[in-house]
Amino acid sequence: MAIIKGQYPRISLARLCGWFVITRQAYYQDSYRKIEVSIEESLVLKEVNAIHSLHPKLGGCKIYGKIETFLTIHQIKMGRDALFDLLARNNLLVRRRKRKVATTMSHHWFRKYPNLIVNIVPIRRNQIWVSDITYWKINEDKHLYISLVTDAYSKKIVGYYVADNLEAVGCIKALQMAVMSLRQVPGSRLPLCHHSDRGIQYCSNQYVKLLQDNNIDISMTESGDPRDNAIAERINGILKNEYLSAYQVSSVREASALLHDVVELYNNDRPHMSISNLSPDFVHHNQVQTTRLWKNHYLKKTNVNEKQD
Numbered sequence: 001m002a003i004i005k006g007q008y009p010r011i012s013l014a015r016l017c018g019w020f021v022i023t024r025q026a027y028y029q030d031s032y033r034k035i036e037v038s039i040e041e042s043l044v045l046k047e048v049n050a051i052h053s054l055h056p057k058l059g060g061c062k063i064y065g066k067i068e069t070f071l072t073i074h075q076i077k078m079g080r081d082a083l084f085d086l087l088a089r090n091n092l093l094v095r096r097r098k099r100k101v102a103t104t105m106s107h108h109w110f111r112k113y114p115n116l117i118v119n120i121v122p123i124r125r126n127q128i129w130v131s132d133i134t135y136w137k138i139n140e141d142k143h144l145y146i147s148l149v150t151d152a153y154s155k156k157i158v159g160y161y162v163a164d165n166l167e168a169v170g171c172i173k174a175l176q177m178a179v180m181s182l183r184q185v186p187g188s189r190l191p192l193c194h195h196s197d198r199g200i201q202y203c204s205n206q207y208v209k210l211l212q213d214n215n216i217d218i219s220m221t222e223s224g225d226p227r228d229n230a231i232a233e234r235i236n237g238i239l240k241n242e243y244l245s246a247y248q249v250s251s252v253r254e255a256s257a258l259l260h261d262v263v264e265l266y267n268n269d270r271p272h273m274s275i276s277n278l279s280p281d282f283v284h285h286n287q288v289q290t291t292r293l294w295k296n297h298y299l300k301k302t303n304v305n306e307k308q309d
Contacts, residue, residue, distance in 0.1 A: 040074075040076045040078070041086055043074060043076065044067065044070075044071075044076065044078065044083070044086060045086070045090060045092075047067050047070050048063055048067070048087070048092060051063055051066055051067070052092070054265055054269065055242060055243070055265065055269070055270060056242065056243060056245075056246035057241055057242040057243070057245070057246060058242055058270065059242075060080070060083060060084050060087055060093060061080065061273060062270070062271045062272075062273065062277070063083070063087075064080045064083050065271045065273075065277040066271060067083075110200060110203035110204060110205070110208075111203060111208075112198045112203060112220055113203075113218045113219060113220045114219070114220070114222065115195075115219055115220060115221060115222045115228065116193055116195070116217060116218075116219035117152075117193060117195050117219050122152045122153035123153070124153055124190070124287065125151055125153050125154050125156075125283075125284050125287060126151060126153075126182065126190065126192050127152070127153055127190070127191070127192065127193070128151075128152040128153070128192075128193050128194075128195060129149050129150065129151060129152065129158065129178060129192065129193070129194045129195065129216075130149075130150050130152050130195045130196070130229055130231045130232040131147070131148065131149045131150070131171065131174070131175070131194065131195070131196040131202065131232060132147075132148055132196065132197065132229060132232035132233060132235075132236055133145055133146065133147050133148075133166065133170070133171065133199065133201065134146050134148070134236035134239075134240060136162070136240060136244055136255065138248075138249050138250070138255065139250070142164075144162050144163065144164055144252060144255050145162070145163055145164070145165065145166050145170060146160065146161070146162050146170075146236075146239070146259065147159075147160065147161045147162075147163070147170040147171040147173070147174040147201075148160050148174060148232065148235060148236065148239075149174050149175055149177070149178040149194075150231060150232060150235050151280075151284060152195075152231050153283070153284075154275065154280050154281075154283040154284035155231070155235070155272050155274060155275055155280040155283070156267050156280035156281055156283070156284040157235065157263050157266060157267055157280070158177070158178040158181045159173075159174040159175055159176070159177035159178030159179075159181070160174050160177065160259060160263055161173035161174040161177070162252060162255050162256050162259050163252065164252050166201065167201070168200070168201040168204040168206055168207055170201070171201040171202060171207055172206055172207055172210060175194075175207065175210055175211070176210070179210070179214050182214075191217065192215075192216050192217065193216070193217040193218075193219050194211055194216045194217065194218055194219065195219040195220070195221075195229065195232075196219075196220055196221070196229065196232070197220065197221045197228075197229055198220050198221060198222075202220065203220075238266065238270075239259075239262060239263075239266065242270075243262040243265070243266070244258070244259070244262060266280070267279065267280050267281040268280075268281045268282075273292070273293040274290075274292050274293070275290040275292075276288075276290040276291050276293065277293060278290065
């Protein structure tokens, strides 16, 4: 067959299928399936981007939990691993940042309290509150400091405040907000324990007096191990890495307004794997029984090492 320069011979589909030993029906089915998968993936990516518009750095597991109903409605068969692959191909997986700034100053003369919550798993709201301070880098040379009070049962943030310094007033403001929230929940005057690290802010006379005036027991960590206040540490990371790092602010006033919006999103719309992928506010107000959906790999590794010893 003579081939003119710049042209190629036309080969029939039947001959191509014969070369690769497939039927034309199989060829068309495969083509249709690829088109269908492409459409489905586009729909999923559109839904993920909509979620990311509110939760900029929400992890893949929680995204999957939020879109399960969407997948069912659109009859899209996509497992969690397939979703992770799709997110990876489109650069939508989240990278975690390491903590760099120390906010705990435990070398002081104020009284330090014992740890009252060792091995205690909360069974109701307002049984244990955990508090911590975290830094928020807003530009190259400036940090703000966020004080948080979180309900250990529901993972709801019940008090928060942002300041441009590490003075105790920020923690006191967050605690005052948390105490005010008790008036909105019937039956909240049951025994309540407040747990924090031994930082000077939490040991200060003003902070301790506020706890005592409201009949709240005082508990503190007894080592520098972050696992002693793991829930508070985890909430810090969620707010900073999944939300605040995606925005630019230039003042404490702007930061305060943004923090308010972010806490509302976290409390009311973000699923938590430690509470059956439900939102903290829903669990807090409905007192539902929840199940932890994540595995403690550190504890598993520790148990294995103990058996070996």
